[in-house]
Amino acid sequence: MNEPVLTADAVHVVRDGNTLLADVSLTVRPGEHWALLGPNGAGKTTLLSLLGARLHPTRGRVEVIGHRLGHTDLRALRSHIGHVDPRHPLSSSPRLRDAVLTGVTNSVERPPRWEPTWEQRDRAEELIATLGLTYRAGARWSTLSQGERGRALIARALMPAPRLLLLDEPATGLDLPGREQLLTALDTLAAAHPRLATVLVTHHLEELPTATSHALLLRGGRPLAQGPVADVLTGELVGTCFGMPLALTRADGRWTVRAELRGQTVDSWTRLSR
Structure with a gap:
């Protein structure tokens, strides 16, 4: 059985007249590890809230673990989704x-x-x-x-024992040793639970574990590119997504990124990439 863990089909989210997501489609299958990447305001957290059954789409269809949003008890559905928020509110x-x-x-x-x-x-x-x-x-x-x-x-x-794990910027606030321990743990987790699907939100490619298999680039609430990481995480596509010419390298499953302005200003590149 390789039925999708979640499916988003032509999803739009509009709040107070503002379009937060437009025409986003995504399918995640068991054992896949997705990264949602994009600049601030790209819609990553909004999309993660949809996938975690915390938000309804304005238009479009979202199915999580076989349950369609709008046709199921969200509280019951959330019990089958692992949602990791580093800002977990603990008073004790x-x-x-x-x-x-x-x-x-x-x-x-x-x-x-x-x-x-x-x-x-x-x-x-x-x-x-x-x-x-x-x-x-x-x-x-x-x-x-x-x-x-x-x-x-x-x-x-x-x-x-959820089938889907959602991680909202899990490396936020970590120093270098903390980040590396986290990424090692996520890779260990992927090996120990081969059917578990994950979706991880981040701004930084350096924060992606080696198990990352797929990526979705968002810019201005719209999907720019998606698919296997080898096809999506390229300097051209990621540079367009973030509005800056970038050079990406990958070694032992980990990414490094550097800017390649080559005489252009950041503002001029941003205008060209719109």
Whole structure:
């Protein structure tokens, strides 16, 4: 079975007269790892909200795990989607493993008098190990680094065994070691769960794990290019997307990017790429 995990067909999102997304189509299948790339205001977070059943399209069709938005209970559907937000609102300071276990109840804090089963505890410990956090499982949230919190939130999102994992700029605020630990964890996760599909939003190609298989470039709310990364992540296409001539290189599955202005100003290139 290789039925799509999600499908967006000719999606438009209009809010207060402003078009946030226009004619976006996307199909993600099991085991695929997509990157959503584009400058600020391109519509990446809006599209991720659609895919995570947090927003309805103004026009078009969105199906997630076989359920069409507008024809299903969104709260029930969200329980099958792992959504990772690095700005997760925690007012207390639970231990890392307790924060991961809240993925079972889909709550910010562990509910009073709720006790996880031994199977749930075992799954939490397994995911904590996969994300490289066993040594910090008993640490308080307030003592964790930003990178450790990010990986813990990924483990939390995976507790219900979702078929789809959405990551909204997971490397935000990380230093270099934290970013590299996160990307290593995501590659380990992809190998351990070969049917899991992921969609990751970022501004920076350097933040893409080696497992990234497909990419969608958004500019001004419209799709510029999409497909396998070898076809989409080129200097010409990414440069047009970001409004700057770019040179891309890939080594051992990781990207580096540098500007190639060659005597042109950024403003002049931006005008030409519109």
